[in-house]
Amino acid sequence: MQLILNAEGKVVVMGMGKSGHIGNKIAATLASTGTPSFFVHPGEASHGDLGMIEKGDVVLAISNSGEASEIITLLPVVKRRGITLITMTSKPSSTMRVWHK
Numbered sequence: 001m002q003l004i005l006n007a008e009g010k011v012v013v014m015g016m017g018k019s020g021h022i023g024n025k026i027a028a029t030l031a032s033t034g035t036p037s038f039f040v041h042p043g044e045a046s047h048g049d050l051g052m053i054e055k056g057d058v059v060l061a062i063s064n065s066g067e068a069s070e071i072i073t074l075l076p077v078v079k080r081r082g083i084t085l086i087t088m089t090s091k092p093s094s095t096m097r098v099w100h101k
Contacts, residue, residue: 066094
């Protein structure tokens with residue numbers, strides 16, 4: 001929570017399937033309570049929408065399994081650009097959790 005509160009930029013939420021629906025709601029709720037945020041579909045992010053994510057933003061990546069390939073392919077780019085990453089999964093040993101460290 002502190003990473004989101006301290007964000008210099010926007011909170012960018014992403015998720016696939018049901019996690020995407022939940023992520024979209026989280027982004028909308030954050031925006032309506034004054035935190036600049038938006039949802040990016042991982043499939044669209046890899047085709048250009050990743051350009052909307054900037055240094056100072058926080059990415060919240062959500063996946064029940066932590067193995068959503070559409071998200072996992074984006075994580076190296078997010079980390080390489082120095083963007084803060086928060087992963088939310090139900091599996092502590094998932095691929096997404098490993099990227100979070």
